[in-house]
Amino acid sequence: MLNTHDLSPLVRRWSKHADLSDEDRGAILALPFTRKSFGKDAYIVREGQETTDCSLILKGFAYRQKLLRDGCRQIISFHIPSEFVDLQNGVLGMADHNVQSLNRCEMAMVPRSALMDLVNARSTVRLAMWVDTLIDASIFREWVVNVGRRDSRSRLAHLLCELAFRLERIGADKGGAFDFPLTQEQLADATGLTAVHTNRTLQSLRRDGLIQLTSGNLSVLDWKGLREAGDFDELYLHHQL
Amino acid sequence: MLNTHDLSPLVRRWSKHADLSDEDRGAILALPFTRKSFGKDAYIVREGQETTDCSLILKGFAYRQKLLRDGCRQIISFHIPSEFVDLQNGVLGMADHNVQSLNRCEMAMVPRSALMDLVNARSTVRLAMWVDTLIDASIFREWVVNVGRRDSRSRLAHLLCELAFRLERIGADKGGAFDFPLTQEQLADATGLTAVHTNRTLQSLRRDGLIQLTSGNLSVLDWKGLREAGDFDELYLHHQL
């Protein structure tokens, strides 16, 4: 489905953020990059690390996380193919959190300098990249709301809505079903719950016929019901841009 | 302390984000703006609203929030003088959340177009503004961790650390004491707790001699203790940039 050999997934994504010209598209495709493979649970970026490359997912899933002093982990976002996992580091120059692969990942490592040269030279590409970092921020805001004020059922429903929505948008769905390699422990760390309670809550969503979730595969059986359960409104994803 | 008559607080802030030239500073100070006053609890920006101006706080405090369907409120960030409350809207063009004043606020309303013209013309100013939006995003990430994985005591301690740290940085402290117009209900909505439990938890922080918090005034009595209680590490504020 998605091309994993060049940066065309990025062109497609950024085309939705700004009105790119053919030259802009060509310039993005001309970005230098090296391909890099990561096994399951590998660290792609570490907190405190200086940035040399920005990492785009060609294949696989990744997530960002922070560790607390007591060893607790909070997952901050999930990332799917065609997304950068650390775009802000290209501008800030240093990572303030960790990024890990969720399963086997194929990444395109784009040198920070080449990326910054490109966006400095091309204002429309710059706008697209800036919008990308701002949509990231909008998602973080929604996650604050999610873990701060929703109960366990809504939290999980909301998270599943978001992921299904984003997966659908990149064409990763096969008729309402998605590859979904998240463990319940990872869902727990993303929603601020425990794995045990996540399990019970997922059962409740299944029992109500909203989702089907088994071994690496998610199907949304009742979109309307899941949206309502999760109090989901996609405005924050700025899809229409 | 802070000048409330021109945009020099913004110049001071952005000078920490990028190496601005005298011309850059002059161009920022030359930005057109209108002053606007907001009473307590006034809406400065509403979700879904198209952006015409970006709002910088000259005096007073503000906060961003989202409302849930059931009427619950989650506060997403607090803002203090010298900060924009909706900078990302200058790029995105539409608000995805609400912004309200916390007390009486004096704002500088900068036309979106003038701001975008400036940053398109001046790459260093642009970097400073971009960094500003990215630090925002970094704070949201830390808040996800805060409400997701810390207990009530740590949450509140962390929030107080962040605010004291940021207030100190703009020179708003009077020997460890700060104007602090947040009600316990607002602290609760920011930490994902109830007002009642926030009250009890604040008492515990007071009892342990970490803070003094009464009627609009916060003093940090034991910085080290408060940092530890809140698991606070200021890396995410990218202060050193």
Added chain:
DNA sequence: CGTTAATTTGAGACCATTCAATTTCGGTGG
């Protein structure tokens, strides 16, 4: 096909919530 990871189940404990009432504080007008 054995071994480890992931999911599922049960029961008890606890942190935070809910609801309600009381006290304190800040501001206002007489």
Added chain:
DNA sequence: CCACCGAAATTGAATGGTCTCAAATTAACG
């Protein structure tokens, strides 16, 4: 200057959602 008022802070007691700990079952994988 004091009486009054509404907002904010505080207290108590009961409830409940989520956690903890532990064990059992199932799925994934070399």
